[in-house]
Amino acid sequence: MEGPKAPRDPEKMRPYFYILKDKEIFGSKQEDGTGIQFVYESDGRLINSAQIAGNITDQEELALLENVEGFRKLVHSIGISVELDDPRESVEFVFQMYGKKDLYGGGTNLKTKLPGDGMERKIDLSDYTWTEDDDIPGQIKFIFQTPELLGKASVRLYLNDGYDAPKETAEEKIDIRSEEYREMIQRSLMNFGNTCRIQRVIEKARDGKEVTLAYIGGSITQGAGAIPIHTKCYAYQSCQLFQKRFAAQDNVRLIKAGVGGTPSELGMIRFDRDVLRGEEQPDLVVIEFAVNDEGDETKGDCYESLVRKVLNLPWKPAVVLLFSVFANDWNLQERLKPVGYCYDLPMVSIRDAVSPQFQMPKGQGRVLTKNQFFYDMFHPNNMGHTIMADCLQYLFEQCDLRNQCGGETLERQMKAEERLKECMSEPPAIGKSFETVRLLDRKDRYRGAEIDEGGFTAVDRELQSVEMDAELTPVPQFPYNWMYDGTNSDKNYFEMTITCRSLLLVFKDSGEIYTGKAEISVDGGYCMTADPHINNWLHCNAVILFQEEESKKHIVRITIPEEDRNKQFTILGFGYVQ
Incomplete structure (x- = not known):
């Protein structure tokens, strides 16, 4: 009996590099009963993935990853492997190219179905007929037939003739008990600050009283990169560490209020709704906007x-x-640390902790590589989130040690509050223009505002949704909105007369072709054009319409231009300062 024969023309082993290497994936449940994990590769993410996971330094090769034309020139085939707890389960892999005209619907989708046994399957790019609308590599989707399964995935790009890649290098196991790890965590404590309020929270937890820890920020606080997002994010892990170390019983509660792609310009507007929620009184609030505030129009005023x-x-x-x-x-x-120094607040820097050791040679102080910390160019992976939680816990434990050494007397508490009161009465580090900002939407009205909805009578249900607290089910953001749905072209306006000194508009960004622009005027003069396609993905966008020293009456009119009257535009809400 003869065994199987090798093919006559076996494919040569092509050079390759990883864009995902042993990354955790999780099938978040969808309405159709499947699960899905998105890995976004647009906006420079694919290039960064090649640099971090694939060690690519060749600038020509990196530049080819910017668009589909270059991608096809560089890449011969794609190798994908998925390892699930149950290898009998299957996953569909989709690498979606974004379109020039139709962002989500115009590009080519590279697909294959593979079992969860860890074996690699390949997609040959020459097997596809590519569309004329292909623009840039967009996103990877892992579609699970059974939702809420955990797994690990690797994706590597095999290169066409004439291109090369560095040899794959093995990564050392991370030793979280090592002296190097402890030193890395200790570097995160940028400013100890006035810790009396934190010490009170610790004592309250020890006394068995209910303690609430709140975390507000962008996508990292939401948990992006953590798999699964609700229990591996830094906020959840931090809350659990605090509970384990300080609580007398199960008396520590979590409020997690992170929203992807949003700065403190939006965070200050939604704080009352997403953190206080009408009745909550969090004992401690962690504020994380250090990588989201580049687009903040006020350059720190909103943050402060x-x-x-x-x-x-x-x-x-x-x-x-x-x-x-x-x-x-x-x-x-x-930019932001002067705010912390101004009020003598504890400050924790993840950059100070991890970035120096990334440059260290293996065996000479390096604890982990960037590939071991980051899920993509913007977000930490599970290990990264764990490190963030450990950095916060180091602060809390040092506060506790200081209290045990010095003892927090009532006199010390009073002096600490007196110092903070003095700081609050002095000039701000950057600004305090929006300290009393409030949200105005269909639900939360303001007596000083009269609204003529015009054609904005519909309510948008296709909204950015985020996982709040320790929940896995996403919650829609700004559900009490005003939408122009394209059917009231004879009333293509929204008008509000409002008495206030500052006003921000929150509108919906989108990559869908059926969304259009809106022109905004204040007191009859042109203010700005709100274009959902500038950012071109589904999220909430806050912009300042006016900012003045004194409160007075203004007329704000939002008009859909003639060319977009059959399209949609959504006003999510407003932020106003009386």
């Missing part, structure tokens, strides 16, 4: 306004400033 808003709450919660980091070692802590 949010910090002051929290510090001024009558029950005196503790405030911690957390500075996360991107894969290019960038954040805005240099």
Whole structure:
């Protein structure tokens, strides 16, 4: 009996590099009963993935990843492997190219179905007929037939003739008990600050009283990159560490209020709704916007306004400033840390912790690689989220040690509050223009505003949704909105007469072709054009319409231009300062 014969022309082993290497994936449940994990590769993410996971430094090859034309020139085939707890389960892999005209519907989809046994399957790019609308590599989707399964995935790109890739290098196991790991965590403590409020929270937890820890920020606080997002994110892990170390019983509650792609310009507007929720009184609030605030129009005024808003709450919660980091070692802590120093707040820098050791040679102080910390160029993976939680816990434990050594007397508490009160009465580090900002939408009205909805009579249900607290089910953002749905072209306006000194508009961004622009005027003069396609993906966008010293009456009119009257535009809400 003869065994199977090798093919006559076996494919040669092509050079390759990883864009995903042993990354955790999780099938978040969809309405159709399947599960899905998105891995976004647009906006420079694919290039960064090649640099971090594939060690690619060749600038020509990296440049080819910017668009579909270059991608096809560089890449011969794609190798994908998925390992699930149950290898009998299957996953569909889709690499979606975005279109020039139709972002989500115009590009080619590279697909294959593979079992969860860890074996690699390949997609040959020459097997596809590519569309004329192909623009850029967009997103990877892992579609699970059974939702809420955990797994690991690797994706590598095999290269066409004439291109090369560096040899794959093995990564050392991360030793979280090592002295190097402890030193890395200790570097995160940028400013110890006035810790009396944190010490009170710790004592309250020890006494068995209910303690609430709140975390507000962008997508990292939402949990992006953590698999699964609700229990592996840094906020959940931080809350659990606090519970384990300080609580007398199960008396520590979590409020998680992170919204992807949004700065403190939006965070200050939604703080009351997403954190306080009408009746909540969080004992400690962690504020994380250090990688989201580049687009903040006020360059820090909104951030400081949010910090002051929290510090001024009558029950005196503790405030911690957390500075996360991107894969290019960038954040805005240099801009924002003067706010922390101004009020002598504890500040924790993830950049200070991890970035220096990324540059260290293996065996000479390096704890982990960027591939072991980051899920993509913007977000940490499970290990990254764990490190963030450990950095926060180090702060809390050092506060506890200081209290045990010095003892927190009533006199010390009073002096600490007196110092903070003095700081709050002095000029701000950057600004406090929006300290009293409030949300106005269909639900939360304002007596000083009269609204003529015009053609904005519909309610948009296709909204950015995020996982709040420890829940896995996403919650729609700004559900009490005003939408122009394209059917009331004879009333293509929304008008509001409002008495206030500052006003922000929150509108819906979208990559869908059926959304259009809106022109905004204030008191009859042109203010701006709100274009959902500038950012071109589904999220909430806050912009300042006017900012003045004194409160007075203004007329704000939002009009759909003639060319977009058959399209949609959604006003999610407003932020106003009386």
